[in-house]
Amino acid sequence: MNFDLTDEQEMMRDTFARFLDEHSSTARVRKAQETGGFDRALWQGLAQLGAFAMRIPEDAGGMDLGLFDAALLMEEAGRTLVSGPLAEALVAARLLGQFGGQDALLEQVISGEAVVTIAMFDAASRPRQWIAGGPVADGVVARWGSDIVLVRPADATAEPNLATTPIGEINLMQGERVVLGSGDEALGHFAAAIEEWKLYMAVALSGIGRQALTMAAVYAGERKAFGQLIGTFQGISHPLADLLCDVDGAKFLAWKAIRDIFDHSDEAGATVSLAYWYACDAAARAVAQGLHTFGGYGLSNEYDIHLYNLRAKAWPLVAGDPQLALEEAGRRLYAGERAELPASGEVPLDFDLGEEAHQVCQEIAELFATKVTPEQKARFHYSWEGYVPEVHKMLAQHSLLFPGLPQHLSGRNITPYARIAAMGEMERQGYNTPGANVAAMVAMMIDKYGSDELKAEVLPRIVGGDVLCSLGYSEPSCGSDVFAAQCKATQLEDGSWRIDGTKMWTSGANLASYVLMLARTNPDVPKHKGLTMFIVPLKTEGVTVQAVHTFQDERTNITFYDGVVIPDSWRLGEIDGGVKTMSAALELEHGGGFSKVMKAMIEAAEELSREMGLAQEVRTQCRLARSVAHLWISDMLTYRSQWASVEKKPNHGFGPMAKMYSSEKFLSDSRDLLDLTAPLSLSKRQGPAGFLNQCYRHAAGTTIYGGTSEVHRSMVAERGLGLPRTRG
Missing domain, CATH: 2.40.110.10 (Butyryl-CoA Dehydrogenase, subunit A, domain 2)
Incomplete structure (x- = not known):
């Protein structure tokens, strides 16, 4: 598993961050608004750093870097509210390089002397449309029926808009038009460019949202009301903690999409759609809460937080209603719709737990298939009442009961990622082990602090699987x-x-x-x-x-x-x-969530939807897709927490974030999927209906187990956002 960047990527990100801190400060953003929202000096500076060459193929004079490299730039661009159509320019420049025939223009684009952008809709049916960067563009790449064309706009005039960004409604019928390519391959390149844009927009919006939360947290750590710092009020800190999970989750969903593309995963297309949709929603809520934290000052033009509020909404709306991306994700997950995807390039991210983990999981699966009877499986339950002494003892005999303990207690030297996988595999088998988890904790304490009597009399009984x-x-x-x-x-x-x-x-x-x-x-x-x-x-x-x-x-x-x-x-x-x-x-390793049961719940809802004849309805696909997004983000937050723990990385409340987010989404999705499949979901009958019914009741407890969500929100606020202590 790896969440680290390469040394080259760290250097590149830091270079862009330093440059943008100076040249895309909020003072510069405000200055650019006076001339329509475009900063040409900033644009040329980005060009000097190689920004516009990043995704252009090498044979066209570019650097041919990967999606992830460009995503790192876009996150910094979001954080600093870059004054220009950067996401659109990156994908348009790549298209020019892929199609060829525009060497002079491409050279000007790479040097920052020219601006190219992209039209989101088929100009054959919508020749007049809103285009990011349209008023300053030297060229617009657009689909025109079965052709991909380059249009040099003739009526590119700016008009006042929501965030004073350089957008305009452009008539693509007016202006010189050159065909870049035609047919299925050309259309595939263009469709992939739109998917790439969605990923860039997702990480940029995550950057906007996180910076807005950071600004709000700083303000809440300085402003007093009723004699106290307002950051100590849970009414201030807890919403910010929730939204930190959301904006980080949006970024990680985009990271998952990039890795899925690299792996040629069947989930890749849906993940792109969900990452874009989720980021649009999360950023909008984050900037709104950030502004709200400032109170009346947030409404003032003198405070920068309003810039983030407007930009978070304005950037993605050039592509229309973001909710359409949720419908698109539903079709990609449940109606067989395929997506044309861009080449990923090299991706350092890796969310796989490794070969040893796969071997341990296979061993556990074989044990449950051969050593556990149907009668024993019928006794499985997510709670302590699912304790089956024979299975508990069997796992101890195979040195798999306590994979999180050191070898002298567990009987086996299992590496950290394999331990994580082992516990996950037991959940997949339906055998939840709260009793084993507590026993492991007690064994660890006795081993470290217990008397000789406890170590001789109690510890062997615990690690031998004889007692709880x-x-x-x-x-x-x-x-x-x-x-x-x-x-x-x-x-x-x-x-x-x-x-x-x-x-x-x-x-x-x-x-x-x-x-x-x-x-x-x-x-x-x-x-x-x-x-x-x-x-x-x-x-x-x-x-x-x-x-x-x-x-x-x-x-x-x-x-x-x-x-x-x-x-x-x-x-x-x-x-x-x-x-x-x-x-x-x-x-012991911490930071787990409730992804396994969330996945099983979604599968039960899918089965029940088919049984009820709801599976092809748009509302059904959308709501299932939304739950899938929450599931995948829960996975990603858990992976980050586990990775940070194993690799001894700085941990800014990652475990509480994973637990709190997954339990809260388990609760809200269990409620929604119960509604979706009503009235059958009322039943406790054996099968998907009864399981959904149980999930709704189970989920309420997950927000309380191991500390309530309120406790974890305080921990996230303090560790993740640097807010003052919110607990007595």
Whole structure:
């Protein structure tokens, strides 16, 4: 897996970024607006850096760089609101190079002396159309029926428009027209250029959106209201955190599209459409929230945020309603529509987990096919209630139960990406393992902080797959604020400990042998300093486990501890050192989402749509395609989090972003797909209807498990946007 750029790409991006910071500052953008929104000096500077030669074939005098290289430029162009039709010029210049016969013009384009752009619609049926850069263009490449033509506009006049960009409504019937190529191959080149434009626009809009959020975060970290920085208000910080996931997701969807093109994936065409549609929507919402953060000042021409608000909407609308791209994605996914795609060039991105990962997944699939009975599979469930002791033990015997643990605990040296793949494959087999995940955490803590007694008596039972452990963190009064725990541990004269109190949401306590207990041992110090961790046998006298059933077909528990006495040897770590002890759990890989169940949910909705005769309706295709976009973005955010963790990269809240985004989209899509397939989705009958029904109920819990979405939004706001702390 790789999210890194090559050294050459890093250098190129930094070069363009430095140049644009100086020559496309907001002061320069404002100055360009005075003359129609085009900065010719900026244009020529970009030419000197090789911008317009990037995608032109070498035999036509260009650099023949890849889509990803040009996308890096376009992200910086979006961030700095470049004053000129850069995306259109890149694809038009490539077309001139591909068709040939326009050497003089192409040379002027490469040098920045001439501007070429592209018309989005077939001029044979729409000769008059809005064209980005039309008023300053020396040539427009357009489709004219079965021909691709170069038009030198004769009536290219600018007019006031939404964002004061150099666009105009041009009559392509007026002006010199030269045929560049004809027939299927020529039309294919042009169609591919439009797809390339969509990708450039997607990353540019992502750049606009992210910069607007950055500006809003800086402002929120300086402006005070009611005596506090407004960035500490969750009403300010949480929407910005949501939108950071969206604009990053838009970029990564475009990255996936580029990689899909490189891999000749069947998903490539649909991914292009979805990346463009999603970026249009995400950027529009991001700039609107950014402006809103500034309050009344955001409406003032003196503040730069309004420039981003207008540009985010104006840039893509030259191609018409962005919602049409969602319909297009639906046809490409569900109606067999094919797309002509550009050559990708070299792509450093890689979202594959590697050969060892594939081998481990194959081994797990074979075990489930040969060692797990249909009766056992019928007991599988996404919750703790899906625990099947025989399967749990079988995986331990094959050293696959705890792939995230080091070899001396797991029995096998599995590399990090293979560990990720192994856990994903178990989900694909339908065997969710919350019990195994908690057991792995407890095993790690005992191995690092446990006494010799715990290591001899408890640890072998855990890693051997003979017992489960549950977590005793949350309490009825503190929820996600585990450091507010009041369950009390009092040390007795003989050194043993007496535990009294209540724990809530002790999932698996009815199945487990031990609970990992966070207890208050010192009430006279700050709350996070007075906690100690213990292992408590659940069969000990004084422990009561009471069932709590949820509407998700899931059981959790409330557990009561009344004078429960355990020896000091069952303490983990130092007295009052519980927070440090908890850190051992962080050594396990984090950053997962809910992509596997989201994918299964979409497949169930597809099946039910076919059964109901809805599959060919546009509304059905659009809504399924939207869910697919959310699924793929969830994957990409998870990949980034996993990659950053494995490769020890700076991590700006990537794990919380992946978890929060996927759980929230799982919830919203489960609701929408339940609506789409109503009334059959009301049923709990076996099959896709019952599964969709369950997904709707399951999804509600995913926004709460492991910390609520609100907790994760605060983490994203603080780590990803640098906002002040939003929690007490």
